[in-house]
Amino acid sequence: MQKLIKNISVPNDWYAQLKRIGYINSIEKPISFLEKEILDNKKILPPINDIFNAFKYCSFLSTKVVIFGQDPYFQSGLANGLAFSVDKHQKIPASLKNIYKEIENDVGPTKNKDGCLMSWAKQGVLLLNTSLTVELSKPGSHSHIGWNNFICDVIKLINKKRNVVFILWGQHAKTYSKFITNKDHLILCGSHPSPLSAYRGFFGSKHFSKCNSYLRENSLEEIEW
Numbered sequence: 001m002q003k004l005i006k007n008i009s010v011p012n013d014w015y016a017q018l019k020r021i022g023y024i025n026s027i028e029k030p031i032s033f034l035e036k037e038i039l040d041n042k043k044i045l046p047p048i049n050d051i052f053n054a055f056k057y058c059s060f061l062s063t064k065v066v067i068f069g070q071d072p073y074f075q076s077g078l079a080n081g082l083a084f085s086v087d088k089h090q091k092i093p094a095s096l097k098n099i100y101k102e103i104e105n106d107v108g109p110t111k112n113k114d115g116c117l118m119s120w121a122k123q124g125v126l127l128l129n130t131s132l133t134v135e136l137s138k139p140g141s142h143s144h145i146g147w148n149n150f151i152c153d154v155i156k157l158i159n160k161k162r163n164v165v166f167i168l169w170g171q172h173a174k175t176y177s178k179f180i181t182n183k184d185h186l187i188l189c190g191s192h193p194s195p196l197s198a199y200r201g202f203f204g205s206k207h208f209s210k211c212n213s214y215l216r217e218n219s220l221e222e223i224e225w
Contacts, residue, residue: 011052012059014154021160023153029146034133043136045072046079051132053081057121063158064220065165065211068173069129074139083127084193085117098193098202103225106208111224123223128154130172155179163218165211169193169202186214 009015010027018024037044046053069083073093078086084096092100092115103110112119117127130151135141155176158164162184168174170192180187188210191201212222 008048008051011056014055014060017060017157018153021157023157026146026149026153030132030142030150033142033145037135043076045074045076045134045136046081050079050081054083054121054127054129054132057082057118058124058126060157062124063126063161063164064124064215065167065223066126066128066155066158067167068169068176069127070170070172071131071134071139071143072129074134074137074141076136079134080116081132082117082121083129085127086115088114088116090115094195095193095198098195098198102193102198102203102205103208105203106206107212107225120223120225123221125223126158130176152176152179159185163214163220165214167207167211170197186211 008031010018010024015024034044034048038048067083072079072081073086078090078093080087084093084099086093086096096115096117100110100112117125121127128151131140131143131145131147132150133142133145133147156179159180159182162182163186165186165188166177166180168177168187168189173192174189177187177189188205188207190205190207191197193202208223208225215222
């Protein structure tokens with residue numbers, strides 16, 4: 001397993017883009033931490049091969065929407081490397097149910113039949129958790145191992161593109177808005193879709209239609225939510 005960790009790198013065209021502008025070194029600290037955790041027989045989520053799925057299924061070139069999550073799901077079997085997403089056979093989590101509810105009220109019923117959001121990723125939606133790993137049953141356990149620096153570098157890289165929609169739900173996600181300085185982008189902020197906060201502004205925000213309107217206005221293909 002230790003060898004597997006050492007062989008993992010950011011997939012797709014992301015590695016080359018990050019390396020080109022000198023940002024790739026920020027990945028070393030969290031990877032070193034994970035190596036030690038695995039040697040101590042800690043259970044890491046998502047599975048090691050899924051850590052970078054957000055980048056695997058949504059290339060840098062195709063990225064036109066970024067949706068921020070926070071921690072991966074900390075319960076066994078849920079996290080699959082895409083923010084808010086679970087594998088097809090899993091029960092749809094409460095936050096994702098609220099996302100689907102808002103989609104239906106905003107643009108019509110979601111095209112998804114389950115909780116897997118891979119179809120969004122393949123359309124250019126980067127489903128980015130701000131911490132890419134977590135220890136089983138310990139929410140927030142990897143929030144200070146260095147993922148933050150890597151995610152900041154990713155945002156700075158995306159900021160160099162044009163006409164990207166950044167969707168920031170909750171106070172934690174909003175802290176990253178300071179790295180989005182390019183005025184060519186659209187930033188949509190609102191409450192988190194968690195049952196604890198969805199009724200404080202997430203429902204009725206119409207972020208999905210606003211996102212598609214912006215993409216359409218900039219001659220980009222809309223997302224089939």
